[in-house]
Amino acid sequence: MPLDQSSPRSRHLRRVHHERDVDPRAALVHRSRLLDRHAWDDLIRRRHLVPLTNVVARVADSxxxxxxxxxxxxxxxxxxxxxxxxxxxxxxxxxxxxxxxxxxPKDASIKHWREIHRxxxxxxxxxxxxxxxxxxxxxxxxxxxxxxxxxxxxxxxxxxxxxxxxxxxxxxxxxxxxxxxxxxxxxxxxxxxxxxxxxxxxxxxxxxxxxxxxxxxxxxxxxxxxxxx
Known part of the structure; x- marks a missing residue:
């Protein structure tokens, strides 16, 4: 599912990137860059981010x-x-x-989790x-x-x-x-x-x-x- 650029979550993702001087077009997102501690799990659950490790994810449309x-x-x-x-x-x-x-992982039913490096x-x-x-x-x-x-x-x-x-x-x-x-x-x-x-x-x-x-x-x-x- 591509990220809806007009959605509140998309605006939030762009904002937290900007606040830490991260390019919002970057393909990788580090967990520490997200100021909202709930954002990581939420963005993964909505499939806007695909976890590659426990702390690094790729933007879903990358x-x-x-x-x-x-x-x-x-x-x-x-x-x-x-x-x-x-x-x-x-x-x-x-x-x-x-x-x-x-x-x-137990979440393996979610396709994106199959990419994760454990x-x-x-x-x-x-x-x-x-x-x-x-x-x-x-x-x-x-x-x-x-x-x-x-x-x-x-x-x-x-x-x-x-x-x-x-x-x-x-x-x-x-x-x-x-x-x-x-x-x-x-x-x-x-x-x-x-x-x-x-x-x-x-x-x-x-x-x-x-x-x-x-x-x-x-x-x-x-x-x-x-x-x-």
């Missing part, structure tokens, strides 16, 4: 792009780290990625670097890892400079090693349909000795191949 979702998570990812794992999957496929993080943002940093400072462990799950050429990719957005996330191939590799159960199958299908070579991912996994989750990843990929011919 395009739901990977770049927009990356910016919604960026404030929780410290400098020197990149968004990865289930959070990177969510950036590319919100409906699929949200299911990888846990239970679907839980801390998963961020990765290179093994050779000092651990970045995290403002809140409630908002960011930080893990040290090893990267190789091609593991990182920029996600472009009209909201600012491009943001670094793990590449589709590296995201699939990480998902295989950290996500248990059949929930990952939909993600594997989506990545495969978009050109990720699962055979190459399997070969890389098999060559990575002492990699946490390696055996689980190999077994999961074998199960996926079995069920998908």
């Amino acid at each position: 395009a739901a792009t990977p770049g927009l979702r990356a910016h919604a998570l960026s404030e929780h990812c410290p400098p020197g780290a990149v968004i990865g794992d289930t959070s990177a999957a969510w950036i590319r496929y919100a409906d699929i990625g949200s299911k990888l993080a846990g239970l679907i 839980g801390p943002v998963t961020c990765l940093y290179p093994a050779a670097r000092t651990r970045p400072i995290v403002r809140s462990t409630m908002d960011c799950s930080l893990r040290q890892t090893r990267f190789r050429a091609g593991d990182l990719q920029q996600v472009k957005s009209s909201l600012g400079k491009p943001l670094l996330v793990t590449s589709p191939e590296r995201t699939v590799l990480d998902l295989l090693c950290v996500v248990r159960g059949s929930a990952i199958f939909a993600a594997l299908s989506a990545f495969q349909n978009d050109g990720v070579d699962l055979n190459a991912v399997a070969q890389r996994l098999e060559s990575m000795q002492r990699w946490r989750g390696r055996l689980q990843g190999i077994a999961t990929l074998e199960a996926f191949r079995y069920w998908n011919g």
Whole structure:
């Protein structure tokens, strides 16, 4: 439902944006920008805002792009780290990625809630670097890892400079090693349909000795191949 620009609620949204020097045409709205503490829930209930996290939402008539979702998570990812794992999957496929993080909310009957990123943002940093400072462990799950050429990719957005996330191939590799159960199958299908070579991912996994989750990843990929011919 597009936002009625003449409605009292629309005027209120424009007003609270203006009072905090936020562009009323902006695609993202931060909960802290709404001076009326009831406005957040009300605007979501009326489907004028679509929650992307517990504190960031997109304006309902804005395009739901990977770049927009990356910016919604960026404030929780410290400098020197990149968004990865289930959070990177969510950036590319919100409906699929949200299911990888846990239970679907009770409000899942409302279509917009299926886009929400639940839980801390998963961020990765290179093994050779000092651990970045995290403002809140409630908002960011930080893990040290090893990267190789091609593991990182920029996600472009009209909201600012491009943001670094793990590449589709590296995201699939990480998902295989950290996500248990059949929930990952939909993600594997989506990545495969978009050109990720699962055979190459399997070969890389098999060559990575002492990699946490390696055996689980190999077994999961074998199960996926079995069920998908």
